[in-house]
Amino acid sequence: MKKVLLLALSLLLLFSCASVEMGPASHSIAVLSTTDMHGRAASKDVATGKDDLASMPRVATRVNEVRENFGSNMIVIDNGDTIQGTLMAQYAINYKMDEINPMVSALSYIGYDVWTMGNHEFNFVPKQRDTQVLFAQNNGISCLSGNVTLLEDGVDVLGNKAKSGSPYYQPYEIFNFKFDDGLKAKVAVIGLGNAANANWDLATNYPNLTFSSLENPEGLLANEISKWVSVVRNKEKADIVIVAVHSGLGKADEFSLESQTLMAAQATSGVDLIICGHDHQPNITITKNCEGKDISIVNGGGKALTESILTISFEKGKVTGLNIESNLTNLDSVNPDETLSAMMDEWYNDTYAWASAPIGSFDNGWNSVKAEAEGKSNNDMILSQTALMDFIHKAQIWCTWQSEGVEGATVSFASPVFGTDANRNLSFVPSDGDTISTLELSKLYRYSNNLLCAVELTGQELYNWMNSVANMYCIKDGKVAMGEGVSIYGLDTFYGVDYEIDPSKENDSKLVKAEINGVDVRQISSVKVALNSYRLSGGYGFAEATGKSEADCFWTASQFLGSDRAPVPTQIGEYVKAMGVVSPSDNVAHGYDSTWKIIK
Numbered sequence: 001m002k003k004v005l006l007l008a009l010s011l012l013l014l015f016s017c018a019s020v021e022m023g024p025a026s027h028s029i030a031v032l033s034t035t036d037m038h039g040r041a042a043s044k045d046v047a048t049g050k051d052d053l054a055s056m057p058r059v060a061t062r063v064n065e066v067r068e069n070f071g072s073n074m075i076v077i078d079n080g081d082t083i084q085g086t087l088m089a090q091y092a093i094n095y096k097m098d099e100i101n102p103m104v105s106a107l108s109y110i111g112y113d114v115w116t117m118g119n120h121e122f123n124f125v126p127k128q129r130d131t132q133v134l135f136a137q138n139n140g141i142s143c144l145s146g147n148v149t150l151l152e153d154g155v156d157v158l159g160n161k162a163k164s165g166s167p168y169y170q171p172y173e174i175f176n177f178k179f180d181d182g183l184k185a186k187v188a189v190i191g192l193g194n195a196a197n198a199n200w201d202l203a204t205n206y207p208n209l210t211f212s213s214l215e216n217p218e219g220l221l222a223n224e225i226s227k228w229v230s231v232v233r234n235k236e237k238a239d240i241v242i243v244a245v246h247s248g249l250g251k252a253d254e255f256s257l258e259s260q261t262l263m264a265a266q267a268t269s270g271v272d273l274i275i276c277g278h279d280h281q282p283n284i285t286i287t288k289n290c291e292g293k294d295i296s297i298v299n300g301g302g303k304a305l306t307e308s309i310l311t312i313s314f315e316k317g318k319v320t321g322l323n324i325e326s327n328l329t330n331l332d333s334v335n336p337d338e339t340l341s342a343m344m345d346e347w348y349n350d351t352y353a354w355a356s357a358p359i360g361s362f363d364n365g366w367n368s369v370k371a372e373a374e375g376k377s378n379n380d381m382i383l384s385q386t387a388l389m390d391f392i393h394k395a396q397i398w399c400t401w402q403s404e405g406v407e408g409a410t411v412s413f414a415s416p417v418f419g420t421d422a423n424r425n426l427s428f429v430p431s432d433g434d435t436i437s438t439l440e441l442s443k444l445y446r447y448s449n450n451l452l453c454a455v456e457l458t459g460q461e462l463y464n465w466m467n468s469v470a471n472m473y474c475i476k477d478g479k480v481a482m483g484e485g486v487s488i489y490g491l492d493t494f495y496g497v498d499y500e501i502d503p504s505k506e507n508d509s510k511l512v513k514a515e516i517n518g519v520d521v522r523q524i525s526s527v528k529v530a531l532n533s534y535r536l537s538g539g540y541g542f543a544e545a546t547g548k549s550e551a552d553c554f555w556t557a558s559q560f561l562g563s564d565r566a567p568v569p570t571q572i573g574e575y576v577k578a579m580g581v582v583s584p585s586d587n588v589a590h591g592y593d594s595t596w597k598i599i600k
Helices: 002-021 056-070 087-095 102-110 119-123 126-138 221-235 261-267 338-343 345-356 367-372 378-382 387-399 438-444 459-470 539-546 557-561 568-579
Strands: 026-034 074-078 114-116 142-144 172-178 184-192 240-245 273-275 283-288 294-299 304-315 318-330 360-362 411-414 452-457 473-476 479-482 493-495 498-501 511-516 527-532 553-556 596-598
Touching: 026 056, 026 184, 026 273, 056 074, 056 102, 056 304, 056 338, 074 184, 074 240, 087 102, 087 126, 087 345, 087 438, 102 126, 102 338, 114 184, 114 240, 126 142, 142 172, 142 184, 172 221, 184 221, 221 240, 221 261, 261 283, 261 294, 273 304, 283 318, 294 304, 294 318, 338 345, 345 438, 360 568, 367 387, 387 411, 387 438, 387 493, 387 527, 387 568, 438 568, 452 459, 459 511, 459 527, 459 539, 553 557
Parallel strands: 026 074, 074 114, 114 142, 184 240, 240 273, 273 294, 411 527, 498 596
Antiparallel strands: 026 304, 172 184, 283 294, 304 318, 411 493, 452 527, 452 553, 473 479, 498 511
16 A cells, blocks of 8 residues: 555656646746936926927836736836936936936836936936936836946945945846746846946046946957856856947947947857947847857837847756847837826926026027028038027136136137927027027027036147147038038037138148137137037047146036036026127127138
8 A cells, every 4th residue: 555655646746847847938028128218207398398209108108018918027227318318307407406306206117127327327426416326226226337437445326335446336237037837037137338438528527437347448348248247147147148238339340439339249248138229229230249149239219118028948947048039119109108297297397487487588680690590400500600609609708707716718619509400400599589598598509418617728729629620621512511420519619719711621721710819829828718528528639639628627617606507508598697688799708709711
């Protein structure tokens, strides 16, 4: 009888084991991601009053739809450039910095698991940025950026002591999935920032930090990926590895510090899925890693939600295979989530009240100069002098004289960054009698991350930069144009200097005149210049031409007026308020009114 019972128990045990092995051989999880959402927390845009077709409430609707099918078997990731970009974002970060940001509230409501730091997160001083990071962490959102590291011993974002070279933010997060049949999978998400960040933002926004590991001074994304893949594979025993990196896709055969995702994917192994961003180009790319294995790269581009379904194969209880199917859901095809939209109503109303308050008016001649700007693009604004561009320059010069005891600038640098409509034409052109508010100023100077600064140059240094800009012009098809590879963001116009450029001449001969009050600038010992922080960070050849950086500033709006007043549009608003009425014929407050032209 005992033998019969033992045999029966053995058969039952054998059958039970076989049942486990014969159960589901695969399970699926969903990995959803956004990137470059740039402060679009509300269903409507404050600046236009129109529906925002790529807003977080639309993201919420689609995430909830996917969650109905996958439940807790999901990871939701935001890939950076999150808390900057709209009037609401500007209002929140500058005037309500101690409150949870509307974008962080949206991430929390939707149920995001990860927020990777984008480059625009570093437009702000640490208190502004990291207050929001801590709010996110407290709401269960892991804030990642493994290549933002300490230059010297100090503390990380949580206040913990950390050695030189240690990550300031958390480098990765581990997600453990346990399915109904007892099978398990461990997924690692590595977060990495943009290696080129120092090219755009002032060092005071990231004290004691650098944007690559200390052993990787070239900022190679492949090195950062390999470093952290080794950790999560060997130490954490991750079955699946996802990299969320705020870098553009780039090219496989042409290195770009800010856009090197494709190159890095092909040079590394051990990664299953890469989420990239920064370049605002929605796409799904399949490439081969260094071992010849297919690897998926997805990018929502600020317009779509990426949806990657990871089907995990198991054998004897272990992960043995993975299949990934990715697609993009365009946000303009999704209706906004009503609850999240309602949550943002107070932020919208407060922002609108702030932004729409009158601070001055345009009058006395704007109608007569309308043709200079009406129907024109930013690219047109570097072809001839306009009253609208001069308005920006005059404001910048005036603003640098606001601090008692500081002698401000008499020359201004600025590239045209006017807001544009769907046809890329300027979205606001002043008419006589128009009220000026922050709403209008957001269209006349759209980047609140640019901070106003002032630096002293020698006349030769001023000439060098003007010469570099002159080299950016060319003749194409018989017309004046920007040269190959030139960006409008690097092409300054100048005020306080009378100058002429002849694009038909050879490089370094195109600047045919550069004078201040009739004196060649090269003969002037020094000149004080108003410019924005983006230019001062050195891009487009400015550092090479002048040798100047943030360390050379004699005045910054951040230092003398406070971080909330530092953005260029805010400073332009203070100029408008002081003027009361802004006319195209207004004289510059300091220095000399000037003229310039392109010889055609």
